[in-house]
Amino acid sequence: MTRIGRTMALFTVAGCLVLAGCAQPGQLGSPAPATTDPPPAPAAPPTSPPPAGPVEVGVGTVQDRVSIRTPGPAVFSVRTVVLAPGATTGWHRLPGTEMSIVKSGSISLLEENACDPVRYGPGQAMFVRDGVPHLARNDGPEPAELVVTSLLAPGAPEREDVPPACPGT
Template sequence: MTVRVLTVALILLVLCAAMPAATAVATPPDGDAARTDLAKGTTETPISITTDGPATVVVQSLVMQPGASSGWHSHAGTELSVITSGSVSLQTATACTPVTYGAGQAVFIPAGVPHQVVNTSGAEAQVVLTYTLAVDAPVRADAPDACPT
């Protein structure tokens, strides 16, 4: 009897494996709708965004002229930014040496990390910023210089 049960199980397994997998049917877009990519960038930094409850997502466009600085500040939630043109230098309280990011690069800054962004290039820089914040939290809080010279 054990051999018979194993034989039936093996036959069922072979039959299931040979059956074609069900394919999902996609739903095509309908009506007048258009998507526009605002930014696309790559980062070497692992990204993790979690919230303890409801969240607000804020997306901003930042244009920085040569020599402009954000000043030292922090955010109550995570920041994920993409440089869309030009370049900017980022200093954080955890790494005071400025790191330059150019068009097509993404920057992830965890919540609460003081930082400043400076356009040290001779050309305009443009950045698309996305913040994930607790509901009603301010986007920005000024911070003291974390890397005095």
């Protein structure tokens, strides 16, 4: 071998040694070290998209004529209320109007000057005029779910508890 050939062979061997020193664990036949890190957490399942279009909260029919007026701006509120068997809303009045739909179960409504309870079942709705003391009561064996809407003056309290307007309640 010539001197140039030996020099080339030496450079080739030296280059291989340098490159071998740069190899990462697991390359060039050396085993990768054991890791102590836990495996990555699985990706969260995709959430289902919201339903397309409007979602109906409840539907009910009011049997009486309804007339609503406000002297100015009003706050419109919608809530779900569940009354357990035997539970009541307590006697109260609102500084505004209230309309409720019975979604499930049944309730009895008593109003000031109308102390004979009126019973409402699923799909029925009731209207309580502005400021009228009233009480809703679940006389049935299952929970009663109501969708309660109210129309109140801005800044007015949501309700005012009042003494019973009917004897024995």
